[in-house]
Amino acid sequence: MLTDGQRTWAQKEGLWLVPVPAHLLNVAMVGIARLRYRPHTRLTAAWCRNLQETGVAYLQRYTDLAESRATARSA
Secondary structure (H helix, E strand, O other): OOOOOHHOOOOOOOOOOOOOOOOOOOOOOOOOHHHHHOOHHHHHHHHHHHHHHHHHHHHHHHHHHHHHHHHHHHH
């Protein structure tokens, strides 16, 4: 969803970019807390499975968006 120049600039600046719906204005990423080692519980295992499943779905969604944008630019 970025041009190659925008992506290169963001990488040089050490920025972390996250896709956000266009209707959300003035968004800022404050931080993401992650445990270094996950607890070995049933709830954590279920959360991890759900994260893997939904992560694949979101990755496909953003890949489709990027491809449709690239197709629209070339048309």
